[in-house]
Amino acid sequence: MNSYLRHSLLTSSSVQKNYAHRLPAACDLSLVSGPCIWEKEINNALLGCDTGYFSSYPLPSQDKELIEQLADWEGVPSDGIWLTPGADAAIEFVLGRVLDPGDTCGILIPNFPRFTIVAQSLPGVKISYFNDISEMPTDLTIAVICTPNNPSTKEIPESQIRSHIMKNPKVLFVIDGVFDWTASYNLSTLCYDYPNLIVLKSFSKIGLAGLRLGYIITNRDNCRDMQTALSPFFVPPMVQKIGKAIVEHLERIEEFKQLLDDRFHKVQQRLGDRVERYSSVPFYLLKTECTSSEAVEQLFQKGISVVDGIFFQGLAKNTVRVSIGTPDQNEQLFRMLAELGI
Incomplete structure (x- = not known):
């Protein structure tokens, strides 16, 4: 069937395809947002x-x-x-x-x-x-x-x-x-x-x-x-x-930032120098023992999604981006990394 899209949108870019068709996983550490500390503010706004x-x-x-x-x-x-x-x-x-x-x-x-x-x-x-x-x-x-x-x-x-x-x-x-x-x-x-x-x-x-x-x-x-x-x-x-x-x-941004830093500190304690994070963002980079694509696929088969570093042009090889998850999500990742040897 012919496509009616203009030619500039008919790209075979793997980056574009991955971004548009991201697969869900039970433990999603691919999408970056951070913990929601705003329940009270949201509820009050909705009531009005x-x-x-x-x-x-x-x-x-x-x-x-x-x-x-x-x-x-x-x-x-x-x-x-x-x-x-x-x-x-x-x-x-x-x-x-x-x-x-x-x-x-x-x-x-x-x-x-x-x-x-x-x-x-x-x-x-x-x-x-x-x-x-x-x-x-x-x-x-x-x-x-x-x-x-x-x-x-x-x-x-x-x-x-x-x-x-x-x-x-x-x-x-x-x-x-x-x-x-x-x-x-x-x-x-x-x-x-x-x-x-x-x-x-x-x-x-x-x-x-x-x-x-x-x-x-x-x-x-x-x-x-x-x-x-x-x-x-x-x-x-x-x-x-x-x-x-x-x-x-x-002003609660400082609370948000501290929560992220505390959770990452525990990640760093478990994964050591395999992780990099130079600012208080809600994610970190993880160096893998195998290729990043193999690591992403193996983790996904175990219900954990992270982002393959190949989709970021200029990023070092054998690197995946991982969102700082909840304590339970982070523990799942630690267990699977050890079990899979990646």
């Missing part, structure tokens, strides 16, 4: 929902109070914040509105595969990968940087980011800051100083992946341009209401 949250189009479509709250938390003007249905959608919106046929999207690797998938899907767009920010090509339209990095967990020093943004004023820097909640410095405030910068954020990485709430931070003009030709109604009012309840208690 009436039928109006479902029966009417929201006007204004973006909750001004939520945006003001986020602006206060991030330390940026509110007219540079735009709510999105998670960071995945923000990636599609930004790349899709900036890149023309013939443009080059530069991606610092390793990086979150979604950027490659979206760039590959845009007709005539070229991709240029670079391994170090100091090696960034100068002929880019967009430069994608992830810090703290997914999957390496490493942070790029703020001074390096500032230096390269200043040296390349014609390049739009898109920083994947979804793990910025636990970073050592605030990426968002860089948008004060540089007009060629967009930072992507998401509630997913603080234990709220199912909420599907994210936002971009940039300057007012970029914020307006990114909304061109889009429907205004894509973040449900109920989602924004829960977002407000969470933002009112974001």
Whole structure:
């Protein structure tokens, strides 16, 4: 049967196929979110929902109070914040509105595969990968940087980011800051100083992946341009209401961060120098005794899913990415690694 997809979407990329058709497992350590510590805030927000949250189009479509709250938390003007249905959608919106046929999207690797998938899907767009920010090509339209990095967990020093943004004023820097909640410095405030910068954020990485709430931070003009030709109604009012309840208690991020660090400490005690984690992100890298693909397959047969490192271009061989799970999930992983000898 013929496909009606445009040619740029008819890719045989194993990255794209893996991302789109991830198989479920009883013990899922592949998807990264972190523990949900927000039960009280969510329940209180839901109790205040009436039928109006479902029966009417929201006007204004973006909750001004939520945006003001986020602006206060991030330390940026509110007219540079735009709510999105998670960071995945923000990636599609930004790349899709900036890149023309013939443009080059530069991606610092390793990086979150979604950027490659979206760039590959845009007709005539070229991709240029670079391994170090100091090696960034100068002929880019967009430069994608992830810090703290997914999957390496490493942070790029703020001074390096500032230096390269200043040296390349014609390049739009898109920083994947979804793990910025636990970073050592605030990426968002860089948008004060540089007009060629967009930072992507998401509630997913603080234990709220199912909420599907994210936002971009940039300057007012970029914020307006990114909304061109889009429907205004894509973040449900109920989602924004829960977002407000969470933002009112974001001081609990330190509690979230400490919980992750405590759980990882126990992982490190069991697995030693086989694991790497350089920042307080909800995942770590695990070195395998066999190929990463063999490890992923064997673990999956035992009901445990992790992410094969081959899907992150530039990541070291024989490495898998593992979400920091519950104590029970982590124990299951320890047992299976020992049993399988991987």
